[in-house]
Amino acid sequence: MASIKDVAKQANVSTATVSHVINGTRYVADSTKDKVFAAMDVLDYRPNMVARSLRSRKSNTIGLLVPLVAQDSSNFFFMSIAHGIEQVLRENGYNLVLSNSNEDSETEQDQIKVFNTQFIDGLIIAPVNGKEHSYQDQLTGDYPVVFIDRRPNQVEGDVILVNNRQGTRDGVQKLVEKGHERIGFISGTLGITTSDERLAGYQEGLKQHEIPTKDDYIKEGPATFQCGYDLAKELHEAGVTALFVANNVMTMGAIAYLQAYDVQIPEEMAIIGYDDYDWMKIVSPPLSVVRQPAYDLGRVAVEQLLKRIEGSEEEANEILLDSELILRGSC
């Protein structure tokens, strides 16, 4: 691999000149530039990013840490976010290093450590659920951090979230408008911010129509297919006429139950699910859902991060992105 020294020699200039030609960091006569470019061409020179990073303490790389779980459809959501991030990054000449916390707190800490020893210019984290370690202590690298999707406790910093409350409220209100009063709510384990906010949205939606909330109509459990199935059964037997399911895995389970027991949708049971995937069009009837703006979430997050990298000192931002209610046949 040719180095900057080789290029300098070949072009009969100093390494400083070559460096400045590459980076456009000071004026270089056109004739000199030409010589340098020619030399770079001949030698097939590619700057060594590692050396550059070491010297300039800047890598033009940002890290993304997401909690993927194998075979979990939430992956779509995070991949969509990653896609938005990548897009913006590419426009700005940055690269992305993607890392996976496996929805596991320890792994997350390990990965943060890895990032701390690498040179990254910034980090975007979708925190793992549950037991929280102290991000403040971990994030000792001197790069800015933006949190997405879930609000970490006791951290001041930029946070970009989906407005879970609004999304759920809109869905529930639609159900009420359709004449439902006994509306069941199925949620993944409560205690994590997204679930809690969706529950709050559910309660808010009912409240605005002055429908009292009934604890029996609120069911929570691990976000699995089976649990969605079981809770749908419980709610059906409890006599609800509509279901709001706060995540897509449990939505699948709920639908499986309704189909297994021949419960007509939407006549006997209306249902609104969460997240929009292709398969929701092929269940019959097609499913109405709350769609989260994942791609935009990614874009907004990097934009905020890039502002910080460029030195913005404005105080910590919390940005909420609205969800969209997509009506199909299931309610």
Added chain:
Amino acid sequence: MASIKDVAKQANVSTATVSHVINGTRYVADSTKDKVFAAMDVLDYRPNMVARSLRSRKSNTIGLLVPLVAQDSSNFFFMSIAHGIEQVLRENGYNLVLSNSNEDSETEQDQIKVFNTQFIDGLIIAPVNGKEHSYQDQLTGDYPVVFIDRRPNQVEGDVILVNNRQGTRDGVQKLVEKGHERIGFISGTLGITTSDERLAGYQEGLKQHEIPTKDDYIKEGPATFQCGYDLAKELHEAGVTALFVANNVMTMGAIAYLQAYDVQIPEEMAIIGYDDYDWMKIVSPPLSVVRQPAYDLGRVAVEQLLKRIEGSEEEANEILLDSELILRGSC
């Protein structure tokens, strides 16, 4: 950030000693070791990986380049592969840098260039479909490369593939065993290796039962929901009694058609799809599918790569992993 120099000073030893303590590269007296560890502790020292890479030309990082498309369910497949890769890498103290070619040839080339200027110790590529640039010319970094999922033309090198032919053949044979003779085949655009091999498997499956293949029963098109829908319609009208759909997106489309036209599954039309996702359990009846061993593919690929990194000179390997036929209610 404390550097190795700071640690050396604090511990009253040379930087060489600190380095050797960290890396275990030569004998150091226990008493000295203790001093060094204490110093590292006090200063919260973390080695700078960039400097290490620059000096030792080794980054303990490997790259993964996959063709993700937003909202495409093939993402699952690649994420599953990534998961397998990560797992093995972590066991071996390596890190993963994931990059996305967006199923676009130019982006792929750009990303390879990025990898060439970074220090990676090895690269795993799932080549984009269609127009192929010459990998030989691009891959000028001096790291080993392993290709996965799709066989690149004119490249000698390690390739880890799913046995598409066997997977499809097994499915088709099952259909024949169930008494079907008019079996339709729906495929994504032909000309890419995976599609072609699946077609070959289809033909092979029929041949083994001495059923003549009929061109009218073989349909191809872009791997979209709509196209799956349309081609299922054509085949249904052509009088086939069973459908083998060679990818999951078109499988969704095909099912949507069958449902829309009230074609009973499997009585009027049996169907086997590709790839195993949760939603396949909730369509009625649950879908029989060919499951690809994605996770294992990832593991096998890194294992091969790590062997190369450690200097293995054995000749290029081509490994085929068998798919698994999962029978549910749709055939």
Added chain:
DNA sequence: CTGAAAGCGCTAACAG
């Protein structure tokens, strides 16, 4: 058993 010192490839003062 340990230290001194060169140097990986690059950037950026400083000096003309």
Added chain:
DNA sequence: CTGTTAGCGCTTTCAG
């Protein structure tokens, strides 16, 4: 308009 050179943090040879 361009060159000289120190040094980023680390590994590793050579020397003791």
